[in-house]
Structures are given as structure tokens and as C-alpha cells.
Amino acid sequence: MEWLKCVKPVVVCRPLSVVYALVSLAITRVHTSTMTRAILQDKTAVVALLSKAFHDNQSVNYIIQQDERRLLRIQALMDYSFELCFRYGAVLWSEQRDACALLLFPDRKKTSLQSVLLDLQLAVKSIGVRNIRKVLQREAYIKSQHPGEAFAYLWFIGVEPARQGQGCGSALVEALITWCARQGRNIYLETSTPRNLPFYQKMGFHNYHHTDRFGYPLYFFRHTSK
Numbered sequence: 001m002e003w004l005k006c007v008k009p010v011v012v013c014r015p016l017s018v019v020y021a022l023v024s025l026a027i028t029r030v031h032t033s034t035m036t037r038a039i040l041q042d043k044t045a046v047v048a049l050l051s052k053a054f055h056d057n058q059s060v061n062y063i064i065q066q067d068e069r070r071l072l073r074i075q076a077l078m079d080y081s082f083e084l085c086f087r088y089g090a091v092l093w094s095e096q097r098d099a100c101a102l103l104l105f106p107d108r109k110k111t112s113l114q115s116v117l118l119d120l121q122l123a124v125k126s127i128g129v130r131n132i133r134k135v136l137q138r139e140a141y142i143k144s145q146h147p148g149e150a151f152a153y154l155w156f157i158g159v160e161p162a163r164q165g166q167g168c169g170s171a172l173v174e175a176l177i178t179w180c181a182r183q184g185r186n187i188y189l190e191t192s193t194p195r196n197l198p199f200y201q202k203m204g205f206h207n208y209h210h211t212d213r214f215g216y217p218l219y220f221f222r223h224t225s226k
Contacts, residue, residue, distance in 0.1 A: 035175040038091035038100065046091060046100050047078040053158030054078075058216040059192035063135055065128030076125035081155055083118055084109070089152070092176060094159075099168040101157040101176060105185070107150040138214055145209050145220050146188055152180045154189040173203050181225035188222045 038046055051074050054060045064073040081102050085091050089104040109115075127135050146153075154176070159169045180187050191200065197207065200221050209220035 034095050034171050035179075036093050036095070038086070038093050040086065042091070042093070043079070043082050043086075045097070046082055046093075046102075047075055049100055049160060050078045050081075050102070050156050050158045051075045052161055054156065057192060059190065059214075059218065062138070062192075062214055062216065063131070064126050065131055067128075073126045073128075076122065077127075078156070080118055080122045080126065084115075085155060092172065094168050094172045096163075096168070098163040099157070099159040099172045101172055102155040103176065103180075104153040104155050105150065106146070106153055141211070141213070142190060142220075147186070150185060152183075152185040152187045154187055157189075169199070170203065177204070177223055177225065180223075184225075186222055186224050188220070191219050191221065192216050194219075 051071070055071065055074055060074060060077065061070075064070065064077060067073075082091060085102040085104050088106075088108040088110070089102070092101045092103060094100065123129065123132055157169065157172065177187065187205075189200075189205070191197070194217060197219060201207065203223070205221040205223045207219055207221055211218050211220075
């Protein structure tokens with residue numbers, strides 16, 4: 001989650017031009033001093049960062065086909081996730097662009113030709129045909145643990161490996177919590193990494209469910225802001 005630079009030329013614009021400039025900034029930037037909304041041209045950088053952060057993640061590796069193209073398949077998964085969150089949620093950078101988050105608003109997700117094509121690409125480039133059934137079963141189980149009301153789904157959040165443990169992720173999550181609270185949305189997420197549990201608990205998330213049915217531990221968290 002990230003932020004705006006001062007744009008001095010706006011000061012000398014005519015009133016209507018000022019309005020247009022501010023509206024344009026509001027569309028592309030989120031509203032805090034510690035994060036900014038990614039633009040489409042940021043996709044390569046976001047995919048690269050998240051692919052590095054999740055290359056050994058149990059949940060990610062459960063989804064993708066395990067072969068000599070494993071790393072490329074992780075990149076394809078992050079590409080797919082970016083596209084969905086960019087359309088139906090938000091892709092958020094930390095202030096220094098050393099951490100990013102993919103946030104989805106499930107109630108806004110619509111089935112379209114583009115979304116179907118993205119799903120097909122995911123199946124071919126990332127999951128693999130043989131894994132489709134187990135991935136769909138996992139997805140259905142996760143959705144069964146989510147509420148019926150509108151919420152924000154924190155799909156992925158990652159920090160550059162060299163910057164981990166320096167507060168980048170905490171600052172991003174804090175800004176994300178504030179932003180979602182302003183929209184009246186609680187935040188839901190899952191993690192398969194036990195060492196992340198204290199982090200999320202420190203940030204005010206509640207571990208409301210846990211399962212081992214997929215061969216690895218999966219912890220369900222929510223942050224209630226309303």
C-alpha cells in the first residue's frame with residue numbers, strides 16, 4: 001500500500017482541471033501515506049516479487065503441477081491472481097515497493113469471456129489438467145468457510161526476501177486494514193505457514209478455523225473492522 005507525490009503543477013490549474021487531476025489520482029492511488037495502488041504496467045514487478053516470496057509455499061505448491069516448469073507455473077499463478085485482483089479488487093504496493101498485496105472483492109467478481117480465458121490459461125500454464133479436480137475441491141472448501149456478506153479476501157501478500165523482518169509487511173497490512181475498514185469490509189485470508197501465525201495475530205487477525213485435509217496445515221484468519 002503506497003503513496004502520492006506532491007504535484008505542484010495542479011496548484012496553477014483552472015478549477016475544472018484541478019478536479020480532473022484529483023479524480024485521476026484517486027483512481028490510480030489508494031488513500032494512505034504507506035501504500036499505493038498498482039497500475040497494469042506494474043504486473044511484471046508484482047509477479048516477480050510474489051513468485052520469489054511464495055516459491056516454497058505449501059499451499060501454492062499444492063495447486064500447481066510439480067515438474068521442471070514449477071517456477072514458471074508459480075509465475076503463471078501470480079499472473080492470474082494479479083489479473084483477477086486488478087479487475088475485481090486491488091493490487092497494492094508498499095511505500096517503497098518492497099512489499100505487495102493482492103486483494104480480491106469476491107462479490108464483484110463476474111463471469112465473462114475474459115475471466116473464462118484466464119481460468120483456461122491457469123489450468124494449462126499453472127495447475128495442470130490432472131490437478132484441476134483437487135484444486136476445485138480445495139477452492140470449494142475454502143469458500144465454504146467464508147461469510148455470505150461482502151468482504152475483502154487477502155489472496156497474497158509478500159515481501160522482497162532481502163527486506164523481510166524489517167516491518168515492510170506490517171506497515172502494508174496496517175494500511176490495508178485501515179483502507180478496508182473505511183469500505184466496511186472485513187478481511188479474510190488463509191496461510192499454510194505456521195511461523196506466520198504470530199504475525200497475523202499481532203495485526204489483530206483471529207484464527208477462526210484450521211484444517212489438515214489437504215496434506216498440510218491451512219489456517220483461516222479474519223480481521224473484523226465493523
